[in-house]
Amino acid sequence: MKGPHRIIIVGGGFGGLRAALELVKRRARLKSFEVTLVDRETRHIYSPLLYEVCTGGLDAxxxxxxxxxxxxxxxxxxxxxxxxxxxxxxxxxxxELTGLDEEAKEIALKDGRTLPYDDLILACGGAPNTFGIPGVEEHAFFLKWLPDALRIRARIAAFLEARRKGKERRVCVLIAGGGPTGTESAAELANFFQRMTDAGVLDREAWHVRLVEAGPTVLPNHPEPVRQAARKRLEALGVDVMTGTKLNKIEPGRACLTIADDGEECIREADVVVWAGGIKPPAAWKSLKLPVDAKGWLMAEPSLQLKGKDHVWGLGDAVSFMHPKTGVRVPALAQVATREAAIVAENVTRLLERRPAITWNPPEYWMTVTPLGGHHAIADLGRFVLTGFPGYVARKVADLMYFCSILPWRQALRLWAKGTMVYMRND
Structure with missing residues (x-):
């Protein structure tokens, strides 16, 4: 007697978790099946709020x-x-995925276990890309997983405690990378320090937040009005925004920079370095003999089945999917991953039903909300942009909608309310 159809999903982020839940929704059509979700952590992390963890509760x-x-x-x-x-x-x-045997239809994990599959969905996301810059791996904090955010928080807490005891006079924080993660982190840290200054805990000379971006502007993939509004907000918070500046090396307590305009090299204090320089494909892709592009990202058909691979699918940040009209890669956004997850779940189901697959037709424009410290955010809704408190409300609504999409509404509301109350202490 044939057993249940075994579906393995590697990666429990936005795309992987949503794919699992979408498959469960189709249980009447799938009939006999089981879904196994593999992840290196034991929790699903809502990464858009990790920047809040960096300073959460430190003043209380x-x-x-x-x-x-x-x-x-x-x-x-x-x-x-x-x-x-x-x-x-x-x-x-x-x-953690380390091996794939397509002939035997099983994956290997780092601890030596093997798991058999009938359909395999790869939703692993990307790894921090350091571009080989000396000192980044050794001295910088990454902001991709929860332990990263807690380590940054511990470093800020240690400074505040040393400052209270009169052992440390000043902390300089350098954020490398002017994309959404770097911009949000710089704004949150500066807003926190400014609140401590307003409360009389710190004087203004006790802290410095610097945002370094190699390109000419922060939020380079956003429209010009959003970029301008973000920079204005950062500077109002006291962030030293250094665009057109390349990070060459990180050493204990300092960073070596090059200013692009004149090629001038300079040294800046950097007690805490937060790396937000983007992502790269997991190194395992090539060793697993999966179809990848020149940069190492997975290549998929419009159905999101990997090119030349039966019963192996890809979604989210790990996949390089070019928009059929613009020819531009679909951005690495949570909303992209969740939309792709529904496509993959439907196509896995259709394959079992012996029906033709549907294709992924992404929109050309994606709405985004970028929080920028306190009750302030920029919501790019396409036809108009909300800034300040209205943008902040839009972000909170987006957070709640996501939690409601993966949890029963009562549990979602409790989770959202708990997080909102904790993080609002810093706002």
Whole structure:
């Protein structure tokens, strides 16, 4: 007797989790099946709020309870989703993909385990791209996973404690990369320090936040009005915005920079370096003999099945999918990954039903919301842009809508409200 159709999803981020839930929604059509979600962590992380964790609770409670509150505002245990799905159709396995045997139809994990599959969905995302800059791996904090944000928070907390004891006079924070993550982080850190200054805890000379971007502008993939509004907000918060500036090397306590206009090299203080320089493909893709482009990203058909690979699918940041009209790569956004997840889930189901696959036709324009410290954000809604508090409200609504899409509405509302209350302490 044939067993259930085994679907393995590697990666429990926006795309991977949504693919699992979309498959469960199709249980009547799939009939006998089981979904196994593989991830290196035990929780689904809502990464758009990680910048909040960097300073969350530092002005109120630096104790262990505060850290747990911060975690609960951005993370949902995968076990919660397992419990919700009836008849044990969804399972979670903690592990990291290291091998793929297409002939045997099984994957290998770092700890030596193997898992058999009938359909494999790769939703692993990307890894931080350091571009080989000396000192980044050793001295910079990345902001991609929850432990990264907690380490940044611990460093800021250590400075505040040393400052309170009179052991440290000044902290200089350098954020490398002027995309959304870098811009949001710079704004959040500057807003936090400014609040500490207004409260009399710090004087203005005790902190410096610098945002370094090699290109000519922050948020380079956003429309000009958004870029201008973001820079204006950053400068109002006291951020030293250095565009057209290349980071050459990081050493303990300092960064070596080159200003593009005149090629001048300079040294700047950098007690804390936050790396937000973009992502690169996981190194495993090539060793797994998967179809990749010149940069190493997965290549997929319009159905999101990998090129030349039966029953192997890709979605999210890991896939280089060119827009059929513009020829430009579809951006690495959470909303892209969740939309692609629905396409993959439908096509896996259709394959079992012996029906033709549907194709991924992404929109040419994606709405975005960029929080910029306090009750301030820029919401690019296409036809118009909301700035300040209206943009902040738009962001909070977007957060709630996402939580409601993956959780029962009561649990989603509790999670959203808890996170909002904790993080608003810094706003």
């Amino acid at each position: 409670d630096m104790g262990r309870a505060s850290v747990q509150e911060l975690k609960s505002g951005v993370a949902v245990p995968f076990s919660d989703f397992e419990r919700r799905v009836k008849k044990s159709r969804l399972h979670f396995v903690r592990g």
